[in-house]
Structures are given as C-alpha cells and as structure tokens.
Amino acid sequence: MIPFLDLKAQYQQIKPRVDEAIASVVASAQFVLGPEVTRFEDRFAAYCKVSHCRAVNSGTSALHLALLAAGVGPGDEVITVSMTFVATTAAILYSGARPVFVDVDPVTWTMDPALIEAAITPRTKAILPVHLHGLMAEMDPIMAIARRHGLVVIEDAAQAHGAEYRGRRAGSIGDLGCFSFYPGKNLGAYGEAGAIVTDRPDLVHKLSLLRDWGQAAKYDHVLPGYNYRMDGIQGAVLNVKMDYxxxxxxxxxxxxxxxxxxxxxxxxxxxxxxxxxxxxxxxxxxxxxxxxxxxxxxxxxxxxxxxxxxxxxxxxxxxxxxxxxxxxxxxxxxxxxxxxxxxxxxxxxxxxxxxxxxxxxxxxxxxxx
Missing domain, CATH: 3.90.1150.10 (Aspartate Aminotransferase, domain 1)
Known part of the structure; x- marks a missing residue:
C-alpha cells in the first residue's frame, strides 16, 4: 500500500519537538493567539519575503479577511478561476461580491492572463489568481492588468508555500497573499489554520481587527469582525515545521x-x-x-x-x-x-x-x- 499522503511518517520524524512544543503551550495556557502565534507570524513573513503576516484559523478565513481588508463588498466583482477548491469562490461570496470566472492556461493550468481584461467591468474590484498544485500563476501580466485598471490582487497561495515566480515568493507579489495550513498542505498544522501576508501597512491593522471581533482593545469593538484567530497550539506546531x-x-x-x-x-x-x-x-x-x-x-x-x-x-x-x-x-x-x-x-x-x-x-x- 502506498498512501496518497502519509502524515504519520512526517510526525514520527519530528515527534519529540512537536510534543514538547504542544506541551509548552498547554503549560502556558496561551491557547488563542499568544507568543507562539506571534513568533510564527514573524517567521512566515520572513519566509515569504514580506513585511507582515497575520495568522488566522483557516485558509478560507484568510481569503475572506483579505477581501474585506481590500474593500471588496456587495456589488463588487472579483475575477478568479473555476479550477480551484470551492473555498476560493465561497470567500468571495462571503464578502458580498460576485465571482467572475476566467479559464486557465492549458500549459500552466493556472489563470490565463489573456482572458482577464475581457472579464473586467465597472464593478470589478479585485483579481484573485490561484496558484494551483504548487505552481504560481503568471503574476507579471496579471499585476500589469490590475495596475492598469486600478484593481487589487489577492493571491490564493493555499497550495504554494515557498513557490516562486521570477525569484519572488508566493504571496509577495499581489497586494495580499493567502495561505492554508490544513494538515495535508506542504506546511500543515495539526488542525485548521491559515495566514494572510502583505507588504501593505495600511491593510495590516484592519486584518488584525477583523480576525479578532473588530477589537482595538478588549471590549472596544471598532468595526464588525470575526472569530478567526489562530490557536496557540497550531502556532507552536507550525514553528517546529518551519525548520523543515x-x-x-x-x-x-x-x-x-x-x-x-x-x-x-x-x-x-x-x-x-x-x-x-x-x-x-x-x-x-x-x-x-x-x-x-x-x-x-x-x-x-x-x-x-x-x-x-x-x-x-x-x-x-x-x-x-x-x-x-x-x-x-x-x-x-x-x-x-x-x-x-x-x-x-x-x-x-x-x-x-x-x-x-x-x-x-x-x-x-x-x-x-
């Protein structure tokens, strides 16, 4: 029997370190966000070669919050692809916007840049390319189109941890990049987890608010937010795995x-x-x-x-x-x-x-x- 994926084999390789990291979080009682999550955010931002990372509870949440932070909302359209997991489309709908699909390129199997401009309307607010199977979409032409039309670009990099396009890491080219750390991913947590990365300081504060009930401080809710925080245990596990x-x-x-x-x-x-x-x-x-x-x-x-x-x-x-x-x-x-x-x-x-x-x-x- 050759399984499609063998997470048990990976665990055996790093078991002592993972067990110690989990026990440390349990002993500290820092179960939601906390120092392990903050440490992971710093490390993953550096790995993606960006300035900022905000950890959340799933890749779907990452996409949802990235869209909201970018100002996408009801009445807007977001251009993306249909060759993806449904979470990409669901997140657009969660924001109140409408997904507009374009076909993929037959060679790279990712978004075909030649089809984007024909899909743009006065309601288009963002382009959301998907890096499929670990290969990044052709980002230079996508970014050129977006800048020409004043559109935000959000990378769905859920399958592309560490992938590169012309020397630039997945998540670092668009305005925002979204990752999933579902257990089977190349960098996987021991449960659900995700992250948003960006070089735009104007979006980081909003992301921090949105993932934690819109709180600027405890019980000071300055905007409607969500319970999208990363668990401390997931942060600890991911910190171990960052070394590998x-x-x-x-x-x-x-x-x-x-x-x-x-x-x-x-x-x-x-x-x-x-x-x-x-x-x-x-x-x-x-x-x-x-x-x-x-x-x-x-x-x-x-x-x-x-x-x-x-x-x-x-x-x-x-x-x-x-x-x-x-x-x-x-x-x-x-x-x-x-x-x-x-x-x-x-x-x-x-x-x-x-x-x-x-x-x-x-x-x-x-x-x-």
Missing amino acids: IESWTEARRAIAAHYDRLLAKCEFARPQPPAHSRHVYHVYAIGLSGRDEVLRSLQKSGIGAGIHYPVPVHLQKAYANLGYHAGDFPVTEHLAGTFLSLPIYPELTPENVAEVVTQLERAALVEAV
Whole structure:
C-alpha cells in the first residue's frame, strides 16, 4: 500500500519537538493567539519575503479577511478561476461580491492572463489568481492588468508555500497573499489554520481587527469582525515545521523530477512549470484519457491516487445560481475530466515512485485496450 499522503511518517520524524512544543503551550495556557502565534507570524513573513503576516484559523478565513481588508463588498466583482477548491469562490461570496470566472492556461493550468481584461467591468474590484498544485500563476501580466485598471490582487497561495515566480515568493507579489495550513498542505498544522501576508501597512491593522471581533482593545469593538484567530497550539506546531519546510520542499521537487523521468516516454499530460518558476508540488498531477478507470485500478492495486479537482466550481450544484454552464470554460473542464493526482510527500522513496509508475502504466495500458 502506498498512501496518497502519509502524515504519520512526517510526525514520527519530528515527534519529540512537536510534543514538547504542544506541551509548552498547554503549560502556558496561551491557547488563542499568544507568543507562539506571534513568533510564527514573524517567521512566515520572513519566509515569504514580506513585511507582515497575520495568522488566522483557516485558509478560507484568510481569503475572506483579505477581501474585506481590500474593500471588496456587495456589488463588487472579483475575477478568479473555476479550477480551484470551492473555498476560493465561497470567500468571495462571503464578502458580498460576485465571482467572475476566467479559464486557465492549458500549459500552466493556472489563470490565463489573456482572458482577464475581457472579464473586467465597472464593478470589478479585485483579481484573485490561484496558484494551483504548487505552481504560481503568471503574476507579471496579471499585476500589469490590475495596475492598469486600478484593481487589487489577492493571491490564493493555499497550495504554494515557498513557490516562486521570477525569484519572488508566493504571496509577495499581489497586494495580499493567502495561505492554508490544513494538515495535508506542504506546511500543515495539526488542525485548521491559515495566514494572510502583505507588504501593505495600511491593510495590516484592519486584518488584525477583523480576525479578532473588530477589537482595538478588549471590549472596544471598532468595526464588525470575526472569530478567526489562530490557536496557540497550531502556532507552536507550525514553528517546529518551519525548520523543515525547505528540506521537505526540495524532497517534493526531487520526487516530482523522478516522476518526470519515469514518465518521460508516456503520453500523459504533465506539469510544465516555466523556467522562471519554482513549483513546490503540493500535488503532482498528470492528465490522461480514461482517468476514472485508471484511478479505480490504481486504488485496487494499493496506490492512493486522487483527483484535484473532478468538478470545477462553475459546475458545482452549490454555485449553479452564478449562471455558468458546461462549455463555458473548456480548458478547465477538460482538465477536470483528465486530472489524476499521484502520491507525493517528502517521505516517498524512489522505490515507491517506481511502483506507482509501474501500476499507472499497467492500468493505463489495460484501459487503452
């Protein structure tokens, strides 16, 4: 059995330090925010090469607060993509705005900058690109369009901790960057957690207020806010993991390179990161016809493959009222029907990778016959 993800293996590697960090928070009784969270904010801001970080209780909360801090509200429109987890769309709706989708590029699988300007209307307030699977969107043209039209850019970097675009870290290029530390992420907490990073000092104070009931001081609520604070235990766990994030990232990249070599002669669509990007491989996805049968075959063989994502947001029942239909975004829909995510995590061995590829080739051959 080769699981899709093995968090237990990661825990065994860092168990003494994690156990000590958690026990320290329990002993201090600093359970909400507190010094471990503040320390993590400083470290993660430095890691992303930005000036400020505000830790929150989930990646969804990060997106929601970033939109609110940027002034997005009812009547506004936010341009984003449908090839993402539904949280991206949900956060826009939470703010009172309307998501406006554009298709993704068939090579990078991220937002196609060439389609953005046609989607801009007088109601457009922000652009929200999604860094899919660990590869950053083409940020330079996106930023150029945003500045030309006076729009805010919020990066959904939930899958892109440490990813780079022309030497700049995910979250550092747009006005705000949003991260998830869901346990399965490249940098994962032991529960729900998230963060917003920015170089804009005018937004940091508002983010601090919004995540803590709008309080400027205890019982002094200066604006409507939310209970979006990070737990102290999550801050402590993340501080331990910050010491490993780069080595884990390089391990993922080495595993992806091994997959690339073994799959070089196969007729599967594979990630094609531009030379100017650092892909951090939160997901290693390929594209192939007959995907569903291949997936079932792999699972029967003990290979924990998956799909990210099988139904794009614009075709989800929950968002039917947005008015989109099948055929509106052909690249997104094609990818959703062909994507297959292979196991990738730092502890995966070369032998594991070889076994995954062997079973994949066998399953694909059976499906082709």
